[in-house]
Amino acid sequence: GADGTLYNKYPSFAERIHQGLIDVFGEKGKKIVTHHAEDGSGVGAAIIAGEVQISLRARPEFALNIDIAMTKARKDAGKYPDL
Helix, strand or coil: EHHHHHHCCCCCHHHHHHHHHHHHHHHHHHHHHCCCECCHHHHHHHHHHHHHHHHHCCCHHHHHHHHHHHHHHHHHHHCCCCC
């Protein structure tokens, strides 16, 4: 689910995606076939969100760090002061 231009033009993008799938899924990742997709940005975003969820389940302490960083960034920018 990557945009076709990104998949086709970004150097080594396909190989990096494939290695990431192996990192996430182990040996089963080697069986996953990737290809470029038109309008794949939304699907790619969903895949990344899923990877973040997997990472946070494995290391929940990161969620707190992300939340603190986002809260500080919002506070410093004066955005959403009631959150």
